[in-house]
Amino acid sequence: MSKAHFGLIGLGVMGENLVLNAERNGFSSVVYNRTYSKTEAFLSERALGKSIEGAKDLRDFVSKLERPRRILMMVKAGPATDAVIQQISPYLQEGDLLIDGGNSQFADTERRVLELESKSFGYIGMGVSGGSKGALEGPSMMPGGTKSSYKAIEDLLNKMAAQVDDGPCVTYIGPRGSGHFVKTVHNGIEYGIEQILAESYDLMKRVSGMDGEQMADIFSFWNQTEELSSYLVEITEACLRTKDPSDGSDLVEKITDKAGQKGTGLWTVVSALELGASVPTIYASLNGRVMSSMKSQREYAESIISGPSVVDFDLGNPTNGMSPLMDAVVLSTISSYAQGMEILRLASIEYNYELNLPSIAQIWKGGCIIRSSLLTRIQNAFTDNDGLSNLFLDPWFAKQVNDRLPGLTSVVSGAVKSGIPVPCFSSSLDYINSYRTSRLPQNLVQAMRDCFGSHTYERVDMPGSFHTEWIK
Numbered sequence: 001m002s003k004a005h006f007g008l009i010g011l012g013v014m015g016e017n018l019v020l021n022a023e024r025n026g027f028s029s030v031v032y033n034r035t036y037s038k039t040e041a042f043l044s045e046r047a048l049g050k051s052i053e054g055a056k057d058l059r060d061f062v063s064k065l066e067r068p069r070r071i072l073m074m075v076k077a078g079p080a081t082d083a084v085i086q087q088i089s090p091y092l093q094e095g096d097l098l099i100d101g102g103n104s105q106f107a108d109t110e111r112r113v114l115e116l117e118s119k120s121f122g123y124i125g126m127g128v129s130g131g132s133k134g135a136l137e138g139p140s141m142m143p144g145g146t147k148s149s150y151k152a153i154e155d156l157l158n159k160m161a162a163q164v165d166d167g168p169c170v171t172y173i174g175p176r177g178s179g180h181f182v183k184t185v186h187n188g189i190e191y192g193i194e195q196i197l198a199e200s201y202d203l204m205k206r207v208s209g210m211d212g213e214q215m216a217d218i219f220s221f222w223n224q225t226e227e228l229s230s231y232l233v234e235i236t237e238a239c240l241r242t243k244d245p246s247d248g249s250d251l252v253e254k255i256t257d258k259a260g261q262k263g264t265g266l267w268t269v270v271s272a273l274e275l276g277a278s279v280p281t282i283y284a285s286l287n288g289r290v291m292s293s294m295k296s297q298r299e300y301a302e303s304i305i306s307g308p309s310v311v312d313f314d315l316g317n318p319t320n321g322m323s324p325l326m327d328a329v330v331l332s333t334i335s336s337y338a339q340g341m342e343i344l345r346l347a348s349i350e351y352n353y354e355l356n357l358p359s360i361a362q363i364w365k366g367g368c369i370i371r372s373s374l375l376t377r378i379q380n381a382f383t384d385n386d387g388l389s390n391l392f393l394d395p396w397f398a399k400q401v402n403d404r405l406p407g408l409t410s411v412v413s414g415a416v417k418s419g420i421p422v423p424c425f426s427s428s429l430d431y432i433n434s435y436r437t438s439r440l441p442q443n444l445v446q447a448m449r450d451c452f453g454s455h456t457y458e459r460v461d462m463p464g465s466f467h468t469e470w471i472k
């Protein structure tokens with residue numbers, strides 16, 4: 001019996017869909033899951049009639065694969081991934097390749113690459129984005145590791161990935177943990193955009209009194225514009241149109257307002273702080289989830305702390321897509337991407353990842369959760385200027401700011417006056433206003449630091465390092 005081209009460990013939703021994707025693209029497969037009953041169920045249902053066989057244990061699994069073996073792990077990040085690596089390592093041979101397709105912390109991948117490449121088989125840490133549908137139909141994939149290991153799976157990944165006009169949504173990212181690092185930042189941007197869209201929904205509902213259908217119409221309008229056409233805007237429309245079958249009301253209003261998180265947004269912010277990247281929009285989205293989880297405290301606080309009594313400002317005419325609100329969404333979304341790209345730019349230098357920013361924008365254009373037409377502009381911006389230090393300095397993006405800053409400002413000031421929290425909109429506005437200000441008040445911070453701690457300061461009018469006795 002001929003051996004399988006590809007092996008998959010972990011039959012969760014993503015694993016099942018990825019192996020069906022590989023098989024559809026001509027790669028006969030073998031699957032292993034810790035609980036064999038799950039494997040049996042998969043083989044008798046979704047995998048029925050396909051070139052997919054099952055294995056009861058890892059020895060059997062490895063023996064059913066052609067060499068060099070190509071094995072994708074889709075297991076829970078953290079100790080579960082380490083456990084699988086430990087269990088399978090004794091059966092692997094020179095040239096074999098183990099790929100971690102989970103949402104692993106990039107530092108874990110760095111450690112694993114160091115440990116495993118000293119054994120003779122290859123190891124790739126690969127970010128996979130696109131949810132269950134993307135995994136089946138074509139995800140965006142971010143593989144990092146040695147180039148030679150990547151070459152061994154290039155044909156497979158090129159076929160499995162989503163396809164856009166300029167190629168498949170996969171490319172070699174860089175060495176060691178770079179693939180998982182880039183996926184982490186992708187998720188940070190994802191958190192930002194999700195919160196931005198949630199803030200726009202909240203304003204439409206609370207300020208303009210719109211219902212689900214009316215709001216969905218605005219998202220549909222936005223999704224037809226170059227600036228906002230995206231997967232997340234598209235699914236927001238779908239979420240807002242969905243009704244609760246029990247009473248026909250908007251289902252979204254029945255959902256508890258507590259957002260979960262699995263770690264990647266937090267890791268993005270921690271990495272940004274370590275690298276010295278300014279990411280207030282992404283941080284605000286993370287904090288929005290943290291604040292949302294404090295439900296009982298918020299309920300009590302609402303009963304004892306009051307805000308402005310009038311909620312009344314102009315979000316714009318729905319027939320032209322509520323243009324000030326659209327301005328706020330566009331500039332905040334660009335801020336989320338700009339901050340993510342800034343983290344990547346700095347990480348590339350600090351960790352020697354040699355990241356190719358236009359290629360990363362290219363592979364995010366299809367398959368992944370943050371896919372959008374803006375990514376073509378982002379790809380072009382970093383292609384036209386490979387030393388671009390911030391997306392807002394690109395002429396097209398600078399024009400967006402100049403055209404849309406009044407709209408964002410009016411939305412934030414209206415929300416502030418009405419006591420409605422808009423953490424991502426207001427952080428984005430501060431980000432842009434700070435970035436376009438050549439003289440910030442940190443001269444006074446420097447004076448205070450020198451006053452109490454003799455930390456010294458630089459002067460604008462002469463070179464050198466200075467100290468003053470501020471208190472005589």
Ligand code: 6PG
Pocket residue numbers: 103128129130131187190260261262263264265368369
């Ligand atoms: C993707 C997603 C996915 C992520 C979920 C949940 O790109 O397909 O980023 O990998 O796990 O979105 O993330 P949170 O639970 O942290 O929101």
